[in-house]
Structures are given as C-alpha cells and as structure tokens.
Amino acid sequence: MTTSTAERSTPAATKSGRLGPLAAVGGQNLSLIAALVVVLGLFGSLNGNYLAWANVQVIAETVTIAGLLAVVQTVVIICGGLDISVGSQAGLASVVSAMVFTSAGASPWAGMAAAIGVGLAVGVLNGVIIVYGRVNPTIATLAGLAAYKGLAQLVSGGRAQGYVLNDDIFIFLSRGKIAGLPVMVWLLILVAAAVHVLLKYTDIGRNIYAIGGNDTAARLAGINLNKYLISAYALAGSVAALAGILLTARTGSGQPVSGSEGLELQSITAAALGGCALKGGKGGIGGTLLAVALLGALQNGLTVQGINSFWQNVAQGSLLVVAVVIQQRRSGERAVGLPA
Incomplete structure (x- = not known):
C-alpha cells in the first residue's frame, strides 16, 4: 500500500515541479504575455521603427497615467467595488496642481500637495457615500464622474490653466530619465510594486481579498468592512x-x-483583462500591468499604422467585453436569459 501511494504521488510531485514556474505566472498572465508578443510581432513586422527603443519608451510613457489608475482600480475591484470617477479625479487634480502652482509663488510642491489633498478628499467622499449612504459603487462613482468633471470645469472656466514647464520639478517629471527610463515610468513601477506588496504580503491585502470574496464571512471574522472600503x-x-x-x-x-477623459474605461479594461473578477476577491497587479502594456502596445501600433483613432476606442471596448465573457465562462455562472 505504501509503495502504491508513493508511486501515485511521485508523478504529481514531478508534474508540480515542472509546472511550478508556469503556475506562478498564472494562466491569465500567460495569455496576456502571448497576446502582447503577437501584437508586438505584428506591428513590428509592419513597421521597422515600432520595436525601436525610442518608440518603446513612448509606449511606456503613454500608458503611465492609465497604468497608475489601473493599479488602484485593481485594489478597488478586488475589494468588491468599482471607481468610474478616477479619470475625472485626475482631471480635477491636474487643474488644482497647475492653479495652485501659479498662485503660490511658483511653488511646485504646494501645487502637488494641494492636488494630492483634493484627490484624497474626493476618494474619501466616494467611500463615505458608498458605505454610509449605502449607494451602489457604480452609481456613486458614476455620479462622481460627472461631479468632479464639472467641478474641474467650473474652477478652470473650462480651459487649460497655468504653465508649469518653466519649473525644474515639472520638467523633471515630464522629461527626466533615471537609468534610461522616464521618471514617469519609474513612478508607475514604484506605486505598482508597493501595492503588489500590500496585497500579497500583508494582512491588509489578505483582508481586502477576503472582503471582495465574501463580505459576510469577512465581517463575521471581525474585519472592519467600512474602514477598508473607504481606505x-x-x-x-x-x-x-x-x-x-x-x-x-x-x-x-x-x-x-x-x-483625462476615457481614463476610467482604460483602467477598468486593464483590470478586467488582467484577471480581476468584477464581483471582487480576485486579481493582481502583475496581470493588470501586463494588460496595460497590451493596451498601450495596441494603441501605439494602430497610431503608427495611421489607423483612425476612433478604432482604438472600438478595440478597447471590445477587449473589455471579451475579458468579461471569459470571466463568466471560467466562473461557470449561468448566462443571463439562458436556461441553466
């Protein structure tokens, strides 16, 4: 009996050893890597400059802003929520940073601090409305999408405000490089790494997954749902x-x-493509970043080929639908309107 058990366990162990690295990457991520390789190969064959280092840096810079929003969108979705207002929040913060910089004796730090403060305030407001107002996250942040956009237009008069590229700090953020990579890309890497560590290696991260997976069980386990959602x-x-x-x-x-318009759709699309279950409890930063890279490579390739930019929106919307369909199929849930 012992021998038989050993014989049965040995192949499994061997198989686990062989598939260990692949299992660590994950099937979802492998699919994204394959898709990214196909996109890079396709556009690289159509245009010799597409895979040049200069264009790769352009792609990286282009996806930085959407990538930052996708990273935090991942956290919100894992927690069982959704934030459709992140693009409008970015627009409002952009206006505040420039206006305060212009009016505060040309202090870039004052402008940045004010922008972060406004972002933190509207984020907390979203959380409070959802938690204590008991408003569905989609409805609450859809309202925020309109309200924060309107507020940004009101304080700015609907026009671009200020000029910041006479300041060394803003110039460094927009054009500076460290070790050959743009500063903006390094900021994305740092934020993504910090959030990845938070989610995967801390009790906070485990609680976030627990809340998204089963909020009732999480509450019974003593997790303060309100605090985590607002945070x-x-x-x-x-x-x-x-x-x-x-x-x-x-x-x-x-x-x-x-x-900033359309950034909310990009962030949600990247999170969904990256493996986030829109009902919560599942997802990761690695998959989200791969999805951001895929979207950026596709967008840049279409631009390089001179394809109408409107098709980029069509492609992005189609990818979101495909990602959700795949999630539904994998979950085994019954499709709406169809017999079980």
Whole structure:
C-alpha cells in the first residue's frame, strides 16, 4: 500500500515541479504575455521603427497615467467595488496642481500637495457615500464622474490653466530619465510594486481579498468592512491625483477634461483583462500591468499604422467585453436569459 501511494504521488510531485514556474505566472498572465508578443510581432513586422527603443519608451510613457489608475482600480475591484470617477479625479487634480502652482509663488510642491489633498478628499467622499449612504459603487462613482468633471470645469472656466514647464520639478517629471527610463515610468513601477506588496504580503491585502470574496464571512471574522472600503477609495483618489500631476507635467498645464477623459474605461479594461473578477476577491497587479502594456502596445501600433483613432476606442471596448465573457465562462455562472 505504501509503495502504491508513493508511486501515485511521485508523478504529481514531478508534474508540480515542472509546472511550478508556469503556475506562478498564472494562466491569465500567460495569455496576456502571448497576446502582447503577437501584437508586438505584428506591428513590428509592419513597421521597422515600432520595436525601436525610442518608440518603446513612448509606449511606456503613454500608458503611465492609465497604468497608475489601473493599479488602484485593481485594489478597488478586488475589494468588491468599482471607481468610474478616477479619470475625472485626475482631471480635477491636474487643474488644482497647475492653479495652485501659479498662485503660490511658483511653488511646485504646494501645487502637488494641494492636488494630492483634493484627490484624497474626493476618494474619501466616494467611500463615505458608498458605505454610509449605502449607494451602489457604480452609481456613486458614476455620479462622481460627472461631479468632479464639472467641478474641474467650473474652477478652470473650462480651459487649460497655468504653465508649469518653466519649473525644474515639472520638467523633471515630464522629461527626466533615471537609468534610461522616464521618471514617469519609474513612478508607475514604484506605486505598482508597493501595492503588489500590500496585497500579497500583508494582512491588509489578505483582508481586502477576503472582503471582495465574501463580505459576510469577512465581517463575521471581525474585519472592519467600512474602514477598508473607504481606505480603498481614498487610495484610488490619492493615486488618481498623482496621475493628474503627471498629466499636468506632461501637457504643461492643468487639464480639466482633455487628457483625462476615457481614463476610467482604460483602467477598468486593464483590470478586467488582467484577471480581476468584477464581483471582487480576485486579481493582481502583475496581470493588470501586463494588460496595460497590451493596451498601450495596441494603441501605439494602430497610431503608427495611421489607423483612425476612433478604432482604438472600438478595440478597447471590445477587449473589455471579451475579458468579461471569459470571466463568466471560467466562473461557470449561468448566462443571463439562458436556461441553466
């Protein structure tokens, strides 16, 4: 009997050893890597400059702002929520950073601090409305999408505000490089790494997954759901403000709408493509970053080929639908309107 058990366990152990690295990467991530390789190969064959280092840096810079929002969108979704207002928050923070910089004796730090403060405030407001107002996260943040966009337009008069590229700090953020990579990309890497560690290696992260997976069980286990949900939205608001600051640095002025519109869809698409279950409890930063890279490579490839930019929106919307369909199929849930 002992021999038989050993014989049965040996192949399994061997198989586990062989598939260990693949299992660590994950099937979802492997699919994204394969898709990214296909996109890079396709556009690289169509245009010799597509895979040049200069264009790779352009792709990396282009996805930085959407990538920051996708990282915190991942946290919110894992927690069982959704934040449709992150793009508008970035736009509001962009305007605030530029206007305060212009009016505070040309102090970039004052502008950035004000922007982060505004982002934190609207993030907490989202969380409070959802938790204590008992409003569905989609409805609450959809309202925030309109309200924060309107607020940004009101304080700016609907126009770009200020000029920041006469300041060394903003110039460094927009054009500086460290070890050959743009500063903006390093900021994305640092934020993503910090959030990854938070989710995977701390009790806070484990509690976030628990809340998204089964909020009733999490509550019975003594986890303070209200505190975690509000904190998740506060984090989203703060990082959205950082994205707004980078938007200001990149464009040279505060942008109430231009540059931030559509970022919420990009962040949700990246999170869903990266493996986040929209009902919560599942997802990770690695998959989200791969999805951000895939979306950026696809967008840049279409631009390089001179394809109408409207098709980029079509492609992005289609990818979101595909990601959700795949999630539904994998979960085994009955499709709406169809027999079991």
